[in-house]
Amino acid sequence: MTGRRQTMLLMLPALAMLLLVFITPLGWFFQQSLISDPDAGPLWDTIVSVVTARAVLQAIVTTNWISLLVTATVLLLGYPIAYYLANNRGPRFTLVIFCIVVPYFTSIIVRTYSWMVLLGTHGLVNQALLATGIVHTPVKMLYNQPAIVIGMTYVLLPYMVLTLYAAMKTIDPTLMRAARGMGASGAMIFRRIYLPLSMHGVISGALIVFILSIGFFITPALMGGPSDVMIAMLIERSVEITVDWSSAAVMSLLLLAVTLVLYAIYYRLTDIRRLMGA
Amino acid sequence: MPRALSSYVGLLCLVLMAPIAIVVILAFSGGSYLAFPPQTYSIQWFVRFLGDPNWRASLWVSTIVALIAGTLATTIGFFAAYAFVRGDFPGKKLLLSAMLLPIIVPTVITAIAMYFLAARLHLVGNLLWIGICHAVIALPVVLLILLSALQGVDANLERAALSLGASRTRLFLTVVIPLAAPGLISAALFAFLTSFDELIISLFLAGVRAQTLPVRIWNSLQMEIEPTIAAVSAFLIGVTGLILLLDGVLRGRKRLEGPK
Numbered sequence: 001m002t003g004r005r006q007t008m009l010l011m012l013p014a015l016a017m018l019l020l021v022f023i024t025p026l027g028w029f030f031q032q033s034l035i036s037d038p039d040a041g042p043l044w045d046t047i048v049s050v051v052t053a054r055a056v057l058q059a060i061v062t063t064n065w066i067s068l069l070v071t072a073t074v075l076l077l078g079y080p081i082a083y084y085l086a087n088n089r090g091p092r093f094t095l096v097i098f099c100i101v102v103p104y105f106t107s108i109i110v111r112t113y114s115w116m117v118l119l120g121t122h123g124l125v126n127q128a129l130l131a132t133g134i135v136h137t138p139v140k141m142l143y144n145q146p147a148i149v150i151g152m153t154y155v156l157l158p159y160m161v162l163t164l165y166a167a168m169k170t171i172d173p174t175l176m177r178a179a180r181g182m183g184a185s186g187a188m189i190f191r192r193i194y195l196p197l198s199m200h201g202v203i204s205g206a207l208i209v210f211i212l213s214i215g216f217f218i219t220p221a222l223m224g225g226p227s228d229v230m231i232a233m234l235i236e237r238s239v240e241i242t243v244d245w246s247s248a249a250v251m252s253l254l255l256l257a258v259t260l261v262l263y264a265i266y267y268r269l270t271d272i273r274r275l276m277g278a
Numbered sequence: 279m280p281r282a283l284s285s286y287v288g289l290l291c292l293v294l295m296a297p298i299a300i301v302v303i304l305a306f307s308g309g310s311y312l313a314f315p316p317q318t319y320s321i322q323w324f325v326r327f328l329g330d331p332n333w334r335a336s337l338w339v340s341t342i343v344a345l346i347a348g349t350l351a352t353t354i355g356f357f358a359a360y361a362f363v364r365g366d367f368p369g370k371k372l373l374l375s376a377m378l379l380p381i382i383v384p385t386v387i388t389a390i391a392m393y394f395l396a397a398r399l400h401l402v403g404n405l406l407w408i409g410i411c412h413a414v415i416a417l418p419v420v421l422l423i424l425l426s427a428l429q430g431v432d433a434n435l436e437r438a439a440l441s442l443g444a445s446r447t448r449l450f451l452t453v454v455i456p457l458a459a460p461g462l463i464s465a466a467l468f469a470f471l472t473s474f475d476e477l478i479i480s481l482f483l484a485g486v487r488a489q490t491l492p493v494r495i496w497n498s499l500q501m502e503i504e505p506t507i508a509a510v511s512a513f514l515i516g517v518t519g520l521i522l523l524l525d526g527v528l529r530g531r532k533r534l535e536g537p538k
Contacts (some may be wrong), residue, residue: 002283004365004367006365006446007361007364007365007366007367008359008361008367010358010360010361010365011357011358011365011373013357013358013359014354014355014357014358014377014417015353015358017350017354017410017413017414018377018379018380018414018417021392021410021411021413021414022379022380024395025391025394025395026387026388026391027390027391028391028394028395028517029390029391029394029395032394032395040507060298062460071354077290077352080283080286080287081290083283084284084287095291096287096291099291099295100294101296102294102295102298102519103294103295103297105468105471105518105521105522106298106475106514106515106518107474107475107477107492107500107511107514107518108475108477109300109475109477109495109496110298110301110475110482110511110514110515111297111494112493113301113499113507114297114298114300115297116499117297117300117301117304118297118300119506124314124423125341127313127314127437136443142318154294154297157294181389184476194519214384215383215384215385215386215387217384217385217386218477218478219477219494222296222496222499232386234384235386235387235390236390239390239393239482240291240465245394246285248390250483252386252387252390252391255384255387256383256384256387259382261381263375263379265381265462267371267375272371272374272375272378
C-alpha cells in the first residue's frame with residue numbers, strides 16, 4: 001500500500017520525538033552523571049560503591065519482595081475475574097468490565113489518596129471498626145508494608161485482569177465440554193485443560209505487573225513507612241534531597257537494565273500489541 | 279462453584295469501586311472533616327477548590343499541558359500507526375516494542391532524565407516542554423489504540439481512492455482520517471487523560487510556576503489530608519468518567535460489549 005520511503009517518512013516524527021525527548025535525555029543523564037562528572041572516580045568503582053551501600057541493598061530487597069508479593073496477590077485476585085469475564089457476556093460482562101476499567105483510567109494519585117482516606121488513623125475503616133466496637137483504639141493500617149501492597153494491588157489489578165482476559169478469550173470452550181462429556185471432573189478440567197491453556201496469559205500478566213511494580217514510586221512513597229523504601233523512591237531522594245546525581249544514575253541504570261531484560265522476555269512471549277490489555 | 283465465583287466477582291467489584299465512590303461522596307460532605315457517610319451534603323469543597331487562585335492556576339496548567347500533549351501525541355502517533363499497519367518493513371515488531379518503551383521504563387528514571395536536560399536548557403516550568411514530555415508518555419497509548427482502530431479500516435477503500443487518482447494528501451484527508459475518526463478521537467481523549475493524570479514527570483518539571491493538579495494533590499498529601507483534596511480528586515474522577523463516557527458513545531460502545 002505504501003512504499004518503503006513513504007513508510008519511513010510517516011514514522012519519522014514519532015522516531016524524532018522519541019530520540020530527542022526520550023533517548024537523548026536518558027543517554028545524556030547517564031553520560032553526564034557517570035562519565036563526564038569530574039568528581040566521579042572510575043565508573044566501575046562508582047557502581048560498586050553505590051550497589052554495596054546498605055541503603056541501596058535494603059531497597060533492592062524491599063523492591064523485589066514487595067513486587068513479588070503484589071504480583072502474586074494480583075494474580076490470585078485477578079484470575080477468577082478474568083475467567084468470569086471470558087465466560088460471560090451481556091450486562092454481567094459490561095458491569096464487571098466497568099468496575100475494572102473505571103479504576104484503570106483513574107489517576108494513580110487519586111487511587112492512592114482514596115486508600116489513604118480508607119486506611120488512615122481517622123480513616124473510614126477505623127471509624128467503622130471503632131463504631132462497631134471491634135477495636136477500642138484505632139488500628140495503624142497506613143504507612144507500613146501491607147498498606148503499600150494494598151495500594152499497589154489496587155493500581156495494578158486491571159493490568160492483570162485485562163491481560164488474562166485477552167488470553168482466556170482465545171480458549172475454545174468446546175474443549176471443556178468434550179472433557180466433561182468424557183467424564184472429567186470440574187477440578188480436573190481446570191487443572192489439565194484450562195490452566196495450561198491460560199498459562200501464557202498468567203506469565204505475561206505476571207511479567208507486566210512485576211515490571212511495573214519494580215519501578216513504582218507514587219504509591220509506596222505515600223503509603224509506606226520510613227523503613228519501606230523502594231528503589232524508585234531512593235532514586236528520587238538522591239536527586240531531590242541529597243543531590244547525588246551519580247548514585248541516582250547508577251541506581252537508575254540498574255533498574256533500567258532489569259526492566260529491559262524483563263521486557264525482552266515479555267517481547268519474546270507475547271504479542272506486543274496486547275500490551276496493557278489493549 | 280459458579281455461584282461462589284459470581285459472589286467473589288461481585289465482592290471484588292465492590293472493593294474496586296468503593297474507594298472511588300467514597301471519595302466522590304466525601305467531596306460533597308457538608309462537615310469540616312472526613313466522616314462517612316457525611317451528616318450533611320454541600321458543594322463547599324468544590325467552591326473552595328475553584329475559588330482558590332492556586333488551584334485554579336493548576337487546573338489551567340493541567341489543561342494546557344494535556345491539550346499540547348494530546349494533540350502532539352495523537353498527530354505523531356497517527357502517522358506512525360498508519361505506517362505500522364499499512365507499511366511492510368523488516369523489524370516492524372521490534373520497532374513497535376521500542377516505541378512502547380516510554381510506558382515500560384520506570385517513569386522516575388524518564389522524569390529525572392527529562393529534568394536533567396530541562397535544568398540545563400532552562401526549561402523547568404515551561405508548559406510547552408512539559409506538554410512535549412507528556413506526549414512521549416502518551417505516544418504508546420495512542421499507538422496501541424490506533425493500531426487496532428486502523429486494522430479495522432478496509433485497505434481496499436484506500437486502493438480504490440488511489441486508483442481513481444487521489445493524491446496521498448487527498449487520500450489521507452478524505453478517506454483514511456474519516457474512516458479512522460472514531461479511533462482517532464478515542465486516541466486523542468486517552469492521550470489527553472494520560473497527560474492530565476500524570477504526576478511524576480510533572481513533579482520534576484513543574485518548578486514553582488507550572489504545578490499541575492496531580493502535583494498540587496501530591497504536595498498537599500505530603501502535609502495533611504485536607505478535604506479540598508477530595509473535591510479535586512472527585513473532579514479528576516469526573517474527567518475520567520466523562521472521557522470513558524465520550525469514548526463509549528463515540529465508538530458505539532463496541533469496547534464494552536465484550537466477546538464477539
